[in-house]
Amino acid sequence: MFARKTIKEVLKEFNSNLEMGLSQKESEIQREKFGFNQLETKKPKSLLSMFFAQLNDILIYILIAAAVISALLGETSDAVIIAIVIVINATVGIIQESKAEKALDALKKLSTPNAVVKRGGEVKEIPSREVVPGDIIIIDAGRYVPCDLRLLETANLKIQESTLTGESVPVDKDATLVLTGDDIPLGDQKNMLFMSTLATYGRGIGIAVSTGMNTEIGKIAKMLDEKVDTETxxxxxxxxxxxxxxxxxxxxxxxxxxxxxxxxxxxxxxxxxxxxxxxxxxxxxxxxxxxxxxxxxxxxMIKKNAIVRKLPAVETLGSVNIICSDKTGTLTQNKMTITKFYAGDSLGNIETLNLNDKEQKLLLENLILCNDSTYSENSKTGDPTEIALLVAGAQSDIFKDDLEKKHPRIDEIPFESDRKLMTTVNKYDDEYYVMTKGAIDNLLNICTKAYIKGNIVPITPEIKKDIIAISNNMSDDALRVLGAAYKILKTNHVDIDSLESDLILIGLVGMIDPPRLEVRDSIAICHASGIKTVMITGDHQNTAFAIAKELNITNDSKAVMSGTELDRISDEELNNRIDNIRVFARVSPEHKVKIIKAFKSKGNIVSMTGDGVNDAPSLKIANIGVAMGITGTDVAKGAADMVLMDDNFSTIVAxxxxxxxxxxxxxxxxxxxxxxxxxxxxxxxxxxxxxxxxxxxxxxxxxxxxxxxxxxxxxLGIDPGDPDVMKYKPRNPKDxxxxxxxxxxxxxxxxxxxxxxxxxxxxxxxxxxxxxxxxxxxxxxxxxxxxxxxxxxxxxxxxxxxxxxxxxxxxxxxxxxxxxxxxxxxxxxxxxxxxxxxxxxxxxxxxxxxxxxxxxxxxxxxxxxxxxxxxxxxxxxxxxxxxxxxxxxx
CATH class of the missing domain: 1.20.1110.10 (Calcium-transporting ATPase, transmembrane domain)
Structure with missing residues (x-):
């Protein structure tokens, strides 16, 4: 695992260096050895092979035999009628089968069209398929990662990995880290970048360590290529x-x-x-x-916003007794949202924030002005966390463009991952407000006062203890906590080095990717119908458990299992414990497949819902895979049996x-x-x-x-349904x-x-x-x-x-x-x-x-x-x- 190796060791292994990269000749040798940086796709089935596959049924064999004997005995009309039945049945089957698996093709499209590399000391842009192991790759904001990289340099680099790992917020990357341990989840490999993830902030330089089918995406492609028992x-x-x-x-x-x-x-x-x-x-x-x-x-189903890609899936839905659901984008809204705030000694839900209160108004202004993202009804750009702050402002009719015109930015200290702080200087009439936001621990270290109930008071140990307790309570509810602080300057001639000192703490906000409003009721209906809902996510354990509690999936912390624990236990042990687990957190695509197999081994009929690339293998191996139509990747849709047009968990219940x-x-x-x-x-x-x-x-x-x-x-096949059908337990598939x-x-x-x-x-x-x-x-x-x-x-x-x-x-x-x-x-x-x-x-x-x-x-x-x-x-x-x-x- 390259995450455990130092930069020097990785460069030496690939005989490359940061300044020059590979020469053209070296890159050609590597290409001959490893092939092009692209995903393999299966050869599509011919119409003839699909036709014969439809005939592979004992009922059809007997009908064919009866038709042949009838023809030999001169009963031509009988033979013709039987032949027509066989052809009609095969044709209907082919029409459905012609919607062949497109998962690998969709994965192939995920590959970025171009990559910026150093070749022979020159920076050049090349087609991503020409990237080879050992290439030095340059990544900046807005660019997709062309292959798996070990980072060599980073500057405030953040990567959106939700489609691969399920992590709901961009991940901070740090090239200097050298990780230890045998089983490091993908989401925790902070010194690595993975193919098809997106840089949302900062920049970085990395060395290509895996290309094509050897990347993490390639491993998913291999899992998608595996044959599974698809009989309903x-x-x-x-x-x-x-x-x-x-x-x-x-x-x-x-x-x-x-x-x-x-x-x-x-x-x-x-x-x-x-x-x-x-x-x-x-x-x-x-x-x-x-x-x-x-x-x-x-x-x-189409009228109920569900597109069924494979006919038998319609019937399979009726016997589902376990729904395994991805969290991000499926049970949750896939957008960071401010839910709580603390200011002026008041703790409350964001809806109760009062702009007539000076502390609360200043808290909101701080978070909007000390912000590099943009937000409007039609577009949004930047970090999801900062966008969430702007959305909270918009809900109180405070918009960044208007606020910046009123209080223009005259100076700033950009966010850095080691400081975990960002600072701007904004003009307020004849004064200059230093606005700082960031991690509360780091912020408290540079604050000497606090703004409480209209008064600026020194931060005593008791006040500090109270603030930390409030922050910890928010964290226990799986909220991501940000602090805000300020100070007032009388002149715009400021010393940058002294901006982040002697600050006044305004307050805190807590944010989370919130559950979909209708999901709780749908899970309740599932429970009454004898259907278990299980959350499987790449997100952190406390975040997953908090969402699970809110949705009434489980209130028992012992019903949560992490990916690290999954790696430590055998398949047999997992099979023994699987019935008591309701939440799986920090899991990889391989873990998801392992979980689905464990449920199926108990004779369950399992539905898996998801939207990311990381969900595709489990969507395919489940009895019925359900992909999100709006937020879902093409890969997930291609691997699924059913696609939800409205991304609504409730549609699954319908x-x-x-x-x-x-x-x-x-x-x-x-x-x-x-x-x-x-x-x-x-x-x-x-x-x-x-x-x-x-x-x-x-x-x-x-x-x-x-x-x-x-x-x-x-x-009879379209007889009106029983309105009480969801009051019964799922039928036993063995019946x-x-x-x-x-x-x-x-x-x-x-x-x-x-x-x-x-x-x-x-x-x-x-x-x-x-x-x-x-x-x-x-x-x-x-x-x-x-x-x-x-x-x-x-x-x-x-x-x-x-x-x-x-x-x-x-x-x-x-x-x-x-x-x-x-x-x-x-x-x-x-x-x-x-x-x-x-x-x-x-x-x-x-x-x-x-x-x-x-x-x-x-x-x-x-x-x-x-x-x-x-x-x-x-x-x-x-x-x-x-x-x-x-x-x-x-």
């Missing part, structure tokens, strides 16, 4: 479901083969029957429906609510589709097992699965997709299957003229009678499933309690489905393609009664459920 809970459940359905389909096909051999059926007929059962076992539209429901969820409702709707959709498919399997399986003709043709099943089922399934729904699924599947077989038997008996009870299915059925019977079975299967969709809206509430028309899309899909079914039966070309027969009025009466049975029976069951719940409650 729903994707895992659907993958398990696909395997289960695939194995089930193969088992049913094998069983049917055995039955066919025992029944001495025709081999061609057996193959067709097996295809029918395989198609019946698999809900072909499920992958596309889930994708479309998630895509609709994305549109809802998104989680939406995610929970979307998962519930997807669950309804899946259970609906599987229960319908179970009905198809039961109808086919028992008919074939009993040696009857097949009640349904393959094209009938495909039509039902792709059109009749799909329309209401999509409508089955069918939890609390397996009995309903099985019984409704059985009911639909029996109703379909009933329609088939009634049609067969009616059109064969065999009205005897036994045998149940007449033998020697003519083709026309069989087509009639299959048509009735086809209509009942289709219509009963459409009606069954109404049952899926709620487990206990009647459809009439919920409101029959509260989901107009569902009613529309049912009406459309019924109309399409009627068209197929009544329009001759369609009837011919589907091998169906026109039905009489009596037939329609039979199928209508049978199709309504799922709704009638489910309403009766729900009534008993409600009565049972009331009894238990009483």
């Amino acid at each position: 809970p729903l994707q895992k459940k659907l993958a398990q479901l696909g395997k289960f359905l695939g194995i089930g389909a193969l088992f049913i096909c094998a069983l049917m083969f055995v039955v066919g051999v025992l029944q001495k059926r025709d081999l061609f007929e057996m193959l067709l029957t097996s295809i029918s059962l395989a198609v019946a076992a698999i809900p072909e539209g499920l992958p596309a429906i889930v994708t479309i429901v998630l895509a609709m969820g994305v549109q809802k 998104a989680i609510k939406e995610g929970r409702n979307i998962f519930r709707n997807i669950k309804k959709t899946v259970i609906f589709l599987i229960s319908c498919n179970v009905g198809e399997i039961i109808a086919l399986f028992f008919a074939i097992l009993l040696g009857w003709a097949s009640p349904l043709r393959p094209i009938h099943i495909l039509w039902v699965n792709l059109i009749t089922d799909t329309l209401p399934a999509l409508a 089955s997709l069918f939890k609390n729904g397996i009995l309903s699924l099985a019984l409704n599947g059985l009911l639909i299957g029996i109703l379909t077989l009933a329609a088939f038997i009634i049609g067969a008996k009616y059109y064969s003229g065999d009205l005897n009870l036994f045998p149940l299915f007449p033998k020697g059925l003519k083709p026309d009678a069989l087509e009639h019977a299959q048509t009735m079975a086809f209509v009942v299967l289709s219509c009963s499933q459409l009606i069954h969709s109404l049952n899926m809206r709620n487990e206990k509430k009647s459809i009439f309690q919920i409101g029959l028309f509260s989901n107009k899309y569902l009613i529309g899909s049912i009406i459309l489905g019924l109309m399409l079914q009627i068209f197929i039966i009544t329009i001759p070309p369609l009837a011919s393609a589907f091998s169906v027969h026109a039905l009489s009025m009596n037939d329609w009466g039979f199928v209508t009664i049978l199709s309504l049975m799922p709704l009638i029976l489910n309403e009766i069951v729900k009534m008993f459920k409600r009565l049972s719940s009331k009894t238990l409650k009483n």
